[in-house]
Amino acid sequence: MLRTPDGIIEKVALKDVVMDCAPYMSVSRLTFSGCFLSRRGDLEQVRGLYKVGEPLFTFESRGKITRDYDGMVDLINRFAREFNITNALIYYDNFAVRIYDYYKKAILLEDTPVFVQGHLFIYRLNLPFKLDTTKTTTNEKILNHIIEFTGNVNTFSEFEEDFHLSPGYGFVLQNVEDTVARISSPDHGEEEITLPAGIYLFVHSPLRRGND
Numbered sequence: 001m002l003r004t005p006d007g008i009i010e011k012v013a014l015k016d017v018v019m020d021c022a023p024y025m026s027v028s029r030l031t032f033s034g035c036f037l038s039r040r041g042d043l044e045q046v047r048g049l050y051k052v053g054e055p056l057f058t059f060e061s062r063g064k065i066t067r068d069y070d071g072m073v074d075l076i077n078r079f080a081r082e083f084n085i086t087n088a089l090i091y092y093d094n095f096a097v098r099i100y101d102y103y104k105k106a107i108l109l110e111d112t113p114v115f116v117q118g119h120l121f122i123y124r125l126n127l128p129f130k131l132d133t134t135k136t137t138t139n140e141k142i143l144n145h146i147i148e149f150t151g152n153v154n155t156f157s158e159f160e161e162d163f164h165l166s167p168g169y170g171f172v173l174q175n176v177e178d179t180v181a182r183i184s185s186p187d188h189g190e191e192e193i194t195l196p197a198g199i200y201l202f203v204h205s206p207l208r209r210g211n212d
Helices: 069-082
Strands: 009-014 018-021 032-039 042-046 048-052 057-060 087-093 096-100 103-105 115-117 120-125 136-142 145-157 163-166 169-175 179-185 189-195 198-204
Touching: 009 018, 009 048, 009 198, 018 032, 018 087, 018 163, 032 069, 042 069, 069 087, 069 096, 115 179, 115 189, 120 179, 136 169, 136 198, 163 169
Parallel strands: none
Antiparallel strands: 009 163, 018 048, 032 042, 032 087, 048 103, 057 096, 087 096, 115 120, 120 198, 136 145, 145 169, 145 179, 169 198, 179 189
């Protein structure tokens, strides 16, 4: 997890199976989702990004299991007692409950971006692996920021199955040689940055009024 200079906590994962525990409750309170930690019979609502293994238990329904939040909490409590679940991460929504006995919360980093344009930030990543991607490009776009590279680069976008980025927008770049990125937007003009060979995260904060 990464706290950007504008105070947003971006949850980012590559090559890991993760659970994004962002609680949600509709205005009507009939639709909801979130996560609990079960510890010695007590449920604690949690948020953040968790690395998880295969679920220990899963139960789901084609229709809504319940539209009552308190009923869902009671259901989870009764299930945890019945199966002696004393230490687990429990995901729930109206249609499913998944219980994980292996879980690890992502750490929160407050790093300094190597480049800033409005609410677009570029971070250099120190990863112990190379990205397995076949997408080669000389340009990318995040909202109204146009990014052009002087050479071919490999990119790994939020649409890939094993790349998670929330709540913002962006992609990961891998360049085997130094490249220059020319970045332009209607509100901030055009700027350039040299990116030495490496892996970089391009992330834009979620849209808000006047956000570029």
